Amino acid sequence: MSPPTADGNRPVPLRRLWRNACDTGDVDFRPNDDHAAIIEGVDRVCSDFDDEYWTRCDTEHTFPWEFYEEMAAGGWVGICIPEEFGGGSCGITEGSLVLNRVAASGAGMNGSTALHLTMFGLNPVVKFGNDELKSTYLPRAATGDLHVAFGVTEPDAGTDTSRISTRAVDDGMGGFVVSGRKIWTSKALESEVVLLLARTDDVPEGATGSARFGGLSLFLAELDPKYVDIRPIPKLGRNAVASCEVAYDELPVEGWRLVGERGRGFQHILHGLNPERILLAAMSCGIGEVALQRAVNYAGERVVFDRPIGANQAISHPLADAHIYLRSAYLTMMEAAWRYDNGLECGEHANSAKYLAADAAFTAADRAVQTHGGLGYATEYQVERFWREARLQRLAPVSQEMSLNFIAQTVLGLPRSY
Numbered sequence: 401m402s403p404p405t406a407d408g409n410r411p412v413p414l415r416r417l418w419r420n421a422c423d424t425g426d427v428d429f430r431p432n433d434d435h436a437a438i439i440e441g442v443d444r445v446c447s448d449f450d451d452e453y454w455t456r457c458d459t460e461h462t463f464p465w466e467f468y469e470e471m472a473a474g475g476w477v478g479i480c481i482p483e484e485f486g487g488g489s490c491g492i493t494e495g496s497l498v499l500n501r502v503a504a505s506g507a508g509m510n511g512s513t514a515l516h517l518t519m520f521g522l523n524p525v526v527k528f529g530n531d532e533l534k535s536t537y538l539p540r541a542a543t544g545d546l547h548v549a550f551g552v553t554e555p556d557a558g559t560d561t562s563r564i565s566t567r568a569v570d571d572g573m574g575g576f577v578v579s580g581r582k583i584w585t586s587k588a589l590e591s592e593v594v595l596l597l598a599r600t601d602d603v604p605e606g607a608t609g610s611a612r613f614g615g616l617s618l619f620l621a622e623l624d625p626k627y628v629d630i631r632p633i634p635k636l637g638r639n640a641v642a643s644c645e646v647a648y649d650e651l652p653v654e655g656w657r658l659v660g661e662r663g664r665g666f667q668h669i670l671h672g673l674n675p676e677r678i679l680l681a682a683m684s685c686g687i688g689e690v691a692l693q694r695a696v697n698y699a700g701e702r703v704v705f706d707r708p709i710g711a712n713q714a715i716s717h718p719l720a721d722a723h724i725y726l727r728s729a730y731l732t733m734m735e736a737a738w739r740y741d742n743g744l745e746c747g748e749h750a751n752s753a754k755y756l757a758a759d760a761a762f763t764a765a766d767r768a769v770q771t772h773g774g775l776g777y778a779t780e781y782q783v784e785r786f787w788r789e790a791r792l793q794r795l796a797p798v799s800q801e802m803s804l805n806f807i808a809q810t811v812l813g814l815p816r817s818y
Contacts, residue, residue: 427738438497445470446505451782454510457640458785461632463590464640467507468514472544480520485538491741492675495519496682496733503686506782509789510640512683517587520679521548521595523672525620528660533620537593549591549623551582551646552669559802561597561666562612566648568598568619574655576600578621578648584796588623588630588644596621596648597665618665619657627651637788674740674750676797681733681750681757684793688726688761691786695719695768698781715771722764729756748811755803758793765790 449467457464471477480495481487488494498519502511518541525533540546557563566580578598585594601615623630627649632642660668696719699710709715733756736749765787769776776783794800808814 427735435494435497438494439501441474442471442476442498442501443505445474445476446502446507446511449505449507449511451506454507454640455779455782455785458510458637459639461639461642463642464507464510464514467511468544471502471515477515477518477544478542481522481538481542482526485534486542487538491737492520492678493734493737493741495675496679496737499679500682500686500689500730503683504689505686506690508687508690508786509638509683509792512686513586513638513641516679516683517548517550517591518544518546520672520675521550522620523675524595524618524659524668527671528618528668529620530656530658532656533659537620546593547587547591549585549588549594549644549646551585551588551594551596553582553584555581555583555645559799561616562603564597564599564616566596566598568600568617568653570600571652576619576653576655576658578619578651578653580648582646582648583633583644585630585644585646586641588646589632589642591623593620594623594646595619595659595669596653597669601663613666615663616665617662618659618668619653620659621651621653621657624651636791637785638792674736674746677750677754678733678736678740678746680793680797681729681736681753684754684757684761684790685726685730685733687786687790687793688722688729688757688764691761691765691768691783691790692719692722692726694781694783694786695764695771699771709771718767719771722760722767725756725760726764729753729760732756748807751803751806754798755800755807758790758800761790761793762787 448470449464456462475488476498478487479490479498480492483489499512499516502515503509505511522538522541525537537546541548552561554564554566556565566578566582568576568578571577578596580598588594596619597616598619599615600617603612603615607614628651629647629649631645633645635643659665696710699715699719700708702709732749733753736746736753739746739749765783768783769787772781772783775781778784805817809816
């Protein structure tokens with residue numbers, strides 16, 4: 401697969417570009433030419449998809465197929481897939497740059513979440529999957545041909561993953577039969593397969609701590625419509641990418657679709673949680689950036705009482721504050737990505753990045769709406785769309801309160817409250 405050039409066209413020896421970008425070694429704040437090329441290439445693709453396109457996708461609840469296909473054709477969807485399977489073998493740092501620029505282009509969450517589950521959702525398969533799983537699915541993910549959903553959350557379990565009740569029962573022939581319900585399964589309508597967490601074994605009564613998460617296994621299962629019912633959940637924003645309730649009614653799952661060890665599915669998923677938080681932080685920063693830029697543009701052009709409203713400190717100071725907050729979140733995100741890519745502990749940094757970026761994005765979007773006054777509430781200026789999407793970041797993939805719980809308990813050593 402040839403990577404895109406800086407103007408978004410192919411080919412350049414992009415594998416070399418990616419390899420150079422990934423092999424950065426020590427933390428270095430000097431400009432990185434290879435990262436700059438990635439940013440320029442993604443910006444070039446995104447420039448072909450304007451506000452009208454994203455408004456239409458959001459309003460009509462239509463998946464952005466044209467955008468997705470352009471990104472896939474340029475090699476960006478496969479940037480994090482190992483090279484042996486046709487991908488770019490890049491890290492979370494480079495993946496974060498891609499998703500940040502997508503969001504910052506005005507695509508927001510509608511653009512970035514159309515990509516990110518294929519870009520990095522298969523990380524548990526890369527790390528723990530058997531050869532058949534890898535050879536069957538990773539090359540297709542690298543080209544963007546494969547769409548993947550993520551099935552973990554359940555209506556009666558929520559954040560407490562140990563209470564998952566979807567069951568995978570042995571079928572007596574080496575495989576399993578899955579029954580249960582999942583909610584907030586993004587991209588289920590478009591996806592061929594789902595990374596599905598289900599209970600294969602019971603845990604002893606009274607189990608505490610990490611033992612509560614035993615007995616859960618991870619599968620890469622087909623979303624076969626004969627056994628699966630998918631229903632979109634009506635929601636506030638990011639409507640181009642549906643989030644769904646999925647009911648599994650005795651879905652057959654072959655044994656080779658088990659990812660890693662039976663009963664250790666939760667532990668396998670943990671390896672993807674920090675990267676997920678980092679990628680979502682990158683998207684949040686992008687949403688905040690585009691919302692802030694729209695506000696700055698408007699404040700510089702809108703004249704009231706014979707001067708631009710941006711000349712008033714009541715307008716300019718909140719925007720300057722939002723910029724500082726976004727910059728802090730971005731740097732925290734990049735540090736977390738660098739630590740992950742270099743094999744260092746990054747739980748504190750990933751959770752901090754997610755927390756900061758979610759708040760910074762919402763602050764920027766809210767101030768963008770306020771700067772526009774009544775027009776900020778109108779769809780014409782787009783900032784209401786960014787506001788709706790930024791609000792989601794404080795809830796998903798983990799709430800702000802759970803991020804604070806992690807820091808309080810794991811970093812500060814305070815007692816657990818739940």
